[in-house]
Amino acid sequence: MTSYSVVNSRAPRLDAPDKTTGSAVYIDDITLPGMLFGAVLHSPLAHARILNIDTSRAKKLPGVKCVVTSDDAGLVKYGVSPARYDEVLFCYDKVRYVGDEVAAVAAIDLETATEALSLIKVDYEELPAVLTLEDAVAEGAPLVHEEYARNIGAEVHHEFGDVEAALAECDLVLTDTFRNKRQDGAFIEPQGCIAEYDPKGNLTLRSSTQSPHYVQRTIAMVLGVPIGKVRVIKPYVGGGFGPKVAANSMEMAACLMSMKTGKPVKMGFTREEVFLYGRARHQFVHTLTTGVKKDGTLMALKNECYLEGGAYSSFGIATIYYAGSLLGGPYRLKNMKYDGYRVCTNKPACGAQRGHGGVIARAAWEQQLDRIAEEIGMDPVELRLKNMMEAGDVSCNELKMNSLGMRECIEAVRDGSGWKEKKGRLPKGKGIGMACGFFVSGAGFPIYRSETYHATVSIRVSEDGGTVHVYTASAEIGQGSDTAFAMIAAETIGIPLDSVSISSGDTEFGVDLGAYSSRQTLMTGHATKEAAMDVRRQILGVMARELKVDISELDLKDGLVVFKHGRVDYSHVRARYIKEHRGWQGLARGHDPLTFQEAARIAYLARGTIIGKGKYKPGDLGGTHKGAAVGTSPAYGCSAQVVEVNVDMETGKITVEKMTDAHDCGFAINRTSVEGQMQGSLSMGLGEALFEEVKFDEKGRILNSNLAEYKIATSLDMPNVTPIIVESHEPYGPFGAKEVGEGAIMPTIPAILNAVYDATGVRFQELPLTPERVFMALRSKERKTQQSTGEH
Amino acid sequence: MKTLINLKINGREYEVAVEPTKTLVDLLRYDLGLTGTKKGCGTGECGSCTVIFNGKPVNSCLVLAIQARGAEILTIEGLKPAQGLHPIQQAFVDKGAVQCGFCTPGMILSASSLLKKNPNPSEPEIRKALSGNLCRCTGYQKIVEAVQSVGKDDERR
Numbered sequence: 017m018t019s020y021s022v023v024n025s026r027a028p029r030l031d032a033p034d035k036t037t038g039s040a041v042y043i044d045d046i047t048l049p050g051m052l053f054g055a056v057l058h059s060p061l062a063h064a065r066i067l068n069i070d071t072s073r074a075k076k077l078p079g080v081k082c083v084v085t086s087d088d089a090g091l092v093k094y095g096v097s098p099a100r101y102d103e104v105l106f107c108y109d110k111v112r113y114v115g116d117e118v119a120a121v122a123a124i125d126l127e128t129a130t131e132a133l134s135l136i137k138v139d140y141e142e143l144p145a146v147l148t149l150e151d152a153v154a155e156g157a158p159l160v161h162e163e164y165a166r167n168i169g170a171e172v173h174h175e176f177g178d179v180e181a182a183l184a185e186c187d188l189v190l191t192d193t194f195r196n197k198r199q200d201g202a203f204i205e206p207q208g209c210i211a212e213y214d215p216k217g218n219l220t221l222r223s224s225t226q227s228p229h230y231v232q233r234t235i236a237m238v239l240g241v242p243i244g245k246v247r248v249i250k251p252y253v254g255g256g257f258g259p260k261v262a263a264n265s266m267e268m269a270a271c272l273m274s275m276k277t278g279k280p281v282k283m284g285f286t287r288e289e290v291f292l293y294g295r296a297r298h299q300f301v302h303t304l305t306t307g308v309k310k311d312g313t314l315m316a317l318k319n320e321c322y323l324e325g326g327a328y329s330s331f332g333i334a335t336i337y338y339a340g341s342l343l344g345g346p347y348r349l350k351n352m353k354y355d356g357y358r359v360c361t362n363k364p365a366c367g368a369q370r371g372h373g374g375v376i377a378r379a380a381w382e383q384q385l386d387r388i389a390e391e392i393g394m395d396p397v398e399l400r401l402k403n404m405m406e407a408g409d410v411s412c413n414e415l416k417m418n419s420l421g422m423r424e425c426i427e428a429v430r431d432g433s434g435w436k437e438k439k440g441r442l443p444k445g446k447g448i449g450m451a452c453g454f455f456v457s458g459a460g461f462p463i464y465r466s467e468t469y470h471a472t473v474s475i476r477v478s479e480d481g482g483t484v485h486v487y488t489a490s491a492e493i494g495q496g497s498d499t500a501f502a503m504i505a506a507e508t509i510g511i512p513l514d515s516v517s518i519s520s521g522d523t524e525f526g527v528d529l530g531a532y533s534s535r536q537t538l539m540t541g542h543a544t545k546e547a548a549m550d551v552r553r554q555i556l557g558v559m560a561r562e563l564k565v566d567i568s569e570l571d572l573k574d575g576l577v578v579f580k581h582g583r584v585d586y587s588h589v590r591a592r593y594i595k596e597h598r599g600w601q602g603l604a605r606g607h608d609p610l611t612f613q614e615a616a617r618i619a620y621l622a623r624g625t626i627i628g629k630g631k632y633k634p635g636d637l638g639g640t641h642k643g644a645a646v647g648t649s650p651a652y653g654c655s656a657q658v659v660e661v662n663v664d665m666e667t668g669k670i671t672v673e674k675m676t677d678a679h680d681c682g683f684a685i686n687r688t689s690v691e692g693q694m695q696g697s698l699s700m701g702l703g704e705a706l707f708e709e710v711k712f713d714e715k716g717r718i719l720n721s722n723l724a725e726y727k728i729a730t731s732l733d734m735p736n737v738t739p740i741i742v743e744s745h746e747p748y749g750p751f752g753a754k755e756v757g758e759g760a761i762m763p764t765i766p767a768i769l770n771a772v773y774d775a776t777g778v779r780f781q782e783l784p785l786t787p788e789r790v791f792m793a794l795r796s797k798e799r800k801t802q803q804s805t806g807e808h
Numbered sequence: 809m810k811t812l813i814n815l816k817i818n819g820r821e822y823e824v825a826v827e828p829t830k831t832l833v834d835l836l837r838y839d840l841g842l843t844g845t846k847k848g849c850g851t852g853e854c855g856s857c858t859v860i861f862n863g864k865p866v867n868s869c870l871v872l873a874i875q876a877r878g879a880e881i882l883t884i885e886g887l888k889p890a891q892g893l894h895p896i897q898q899a900f901v902d903k904g905a906v907q908c909g910f911c912t913p914g915m916i917l918s919a920s921s922l923l924k925k926n927p928n929p930s931e932p933e934i935r936k937a938l939s940g941n942l943c944r945c946t947g948y949q950k951i952v953e954a955v956q957s958v959g960k961d962d963e964r965r
Contacts, residue, residue, distance in 0.1 A: 028902060029904070037888045494909065692950060731934075732935050
């Protein structure tokens with residue numbers, strides 16, 4: 017058993033003191049001299065042709081410095097995936113949803129900018145809109161984009177094995193259709209940015225983004241600025257969960273207006289605009305057919321999915337693949353067929369949200385597995401134990417599980433929750449349910465096709481020794497990545513955590529694809545570790561020469577140089593250090609152990625500034641079928657959950673009373689942060705299961721674009737979670753670490769669904785489980801029971 | 809037309825000219841540079857702009873600056889002692905109650921208000937007191953644990 021000094025501990029987060037005192041700086045806290053304030057004009061109509069845009073009155077308003085439309089921005093198409101670039105900065109031919117961006121204004125203050133928006137006159141010719149999946153794919157429906165026939169922007173068809181033949185051999189085949197509702201990210205900090213264009217042609221954008229790298233590329237492409245002149249800096253970010261990954265139109269509008277005015281331009285979404293911009297979880301309608309043998313062996317899965325994606329593709333091209341490729345596992349399943357259709361509607365675009373693409377598929381399937389267990393008379397835990405994958409298994413769609421603590425997770429939640437004593441023995445209205453899940457530890461490939469490294473890291477050792485500074489373009493958005501990388505650097509070099517500082521979230525620090533697909537701990541962690549190894553090697557190399565020993569005799573641990581085989585005379589090294597620091601207090605003297613500080617100083621004197629470099633990209637992954645890239649990852653996290661609920665049989669109100677969650681994160685770099693990701697994921701899953709739904713009226717306007725009517729879990733809704741960390745020591749992870757941030761949400765919704773069934777005897781195939789929906793279902797079941805008893 | 813008002817923030821007297829439509833959160837953040845008070849919705853839903861107003865926690869986005877005439881206000885900046893952290897702040901650090909940190913100042917001020925009234929709150933009492941402060945990151949558990957852990961005999965809280 018390796019003993020660690022820093023990693024695997026509960027070290028407090030490096031950013032916590034700043035965040036608890038209010039001194040942490042977020043985008044809206046920044047003021048630049050002479051800055052202007054920008055605002056965006058949104059379409060009031062869901063679908064309309066633009067006949068004319070008259071900005072003349074707005075331009076004349078005193079205090080207005082700049083008004084821009086597509087005439088100024090140009091018509092460069094962008095999006096997330098190059099395969100589906102279908103957005104332009106400002107609409108020019110038509111608007112496609114209520115909220116679509118038509119123009120922007122920069123003025124001396126926000127009030128003036130907002131007033132100027134009201135003076136822009138846009139003549140629209142309203143077009144019929146399509147607002148639901150069903151309407152959008154109907155024969156002759158109006159098209160959101162001319163190039164997407166039947167409004168289907170993307171479709172995927174995969175088959176692995178022979179599903180029909182396998183189904184024919186099954187003892188039980190069940191089919192269910194399940195649907196969720198479109199979600200909002202509901203991060204507490206609305207998006208904001210400040211663009212600053214200087215006379216030398218440098219464009220600096222500070223933004224509340226999850227991926228400075230993707231934003232940098234998109235801005236350079238859309239605005240035609242040389243990419244070397246575009247710098248994106250991420251201050252502290254108040255949560256993201258997916259919708260803040262892609263470059264947004266506001267960021268580009270601010271850049272354009274700063275270039276036009278030569279002044280910094282600050283912009284920020286209102287809470288309503290957060291909802292209007294959307295880019296969160298799609299609505300999915302999954303029809304799943306699963307076949308099993310009567311001994312519980314899973315044989316085949318047929319998955320048909322329609323995704324309601326809104327007006328633009330955004331992340332949807334990845335979402336549609338994930339909705340297929342993240343089923344199958346974590347079970348041994350030889351035959352799987354997937355048909356996915358992403359459908360455009362005249363609503364805000366959907367994108368990525370925690371558990372990207374896989375959450376609703378998982379909810380639908382894990383509930384169906386519960387149904388199967390009941391039909392064949394098998395305990396749901398046993399059904400899963402019988403079919404689960406183990407380390408070394410490869411799924412039918414060629415996802416390779418190099419480590420997988422699925423059994424440990426299932427057994428941990430079974431034993432940790434009292435499953436055996438409770439399942440089937442709780443009174444009416446009380447229920448217990450379980451589910452499993454798995455998720456990627458980082459997408460195997462970048463969003464744009466490239467051989468780029470996914471992460472580069474450099475570590476500079478301070479010239480006077482003692483402390484090191486980690487530079488990474490990765491995005492700390494609240495998950496604790498800065499602290500994790502500092503811990504990895506400290507452990508690898510062999511110094512205490514307080515000897516490490518970190519700067520992140522800036523494209524000047526290198527390449528990092530950012531905070532999405534639960535990737536940073538593994539990928540940026542790898543690059544950090546490699547850079548730290550480089551630092552260590554350089555310093556020990558100098559020491560070996562100075563002390564005339566072989567480098568293999570030397571080690572660094574807890575900030576001290578360790579001699580593996582007996583003492584070595586280092587008095588001349590110490591004397592040099594002391595000579596340089598006459599009059600300084602607290603220096604190591606005499607026979608005190610040789611310190612990292614002394615060694616680092618001597619290394620600098622020999623070689624100049626010590627800089628370690630690290631990089632990471634995954635090795636060859638996945639199969640050769642079209643779309644094989646989506647779902648591949650160097651490693652997969654997995655988890656199991658048991659949830660206990662109370663259902664008020666009179667009102668239909670569900671209370672989640674207890675959650676037991678086990679997650680295999682490979683190896684916990686920071687145990688407190690891992691638990692925090694588990695608890696936070698469960699909280700988001702609980703909200704989605706019980707409350708969350710973005711609602712629209714018949715004109716495509718959002719009815720609940722605020723956090724009072726769009727309900728997320730409060731401290732009164734969320735129960736205590738028993739978090740159990742499982743460590744399967746992933747061979748391809750730094751120190752064995754893999755993901756936790758997104759995968760932990762996977763089992764939550766189905767575990768709640770299964771618990772609600774246990775409590776009520778009713779299966780729900782539609783989310784969210786509002787009191788109204790539950791009440792109606794309970795009444796309907798009661799009526800059916802009365803009718804059938806009446807007949808007998 | 810601006811109106812001149814006097815108020816006390818974090819123990820310091822201020823004289824400021826405010827427009828009749830300006831909210832307290834905007835006065836604090838944009839006029840006085842006290843950006844520790846966060847603004848997440850502007851309509852009293854998220855609680856991230858919580859400040860202590862004459863001893864009571866309020867959403868400062870729902871208070872007009874002009875209503876703060878003569879008031880005593882405590883923001884997150886005023887809670888921190890000159891050296892080190894306030895015990896609640898320290899508890900949030902130690903218990904891992906901070907993730908993105910955007911709700912944290914409001915959470916801490918709501919917690920401080922609770923602990924002043926009720927030095928030994930039960931878990932349900934803590935959950936109720938924090939129910940107006942939304943957090944999307946933590947699932948609340950470590951926040952509740954942090955508040956529970958604050959030293960009961962600590963005079964400074």
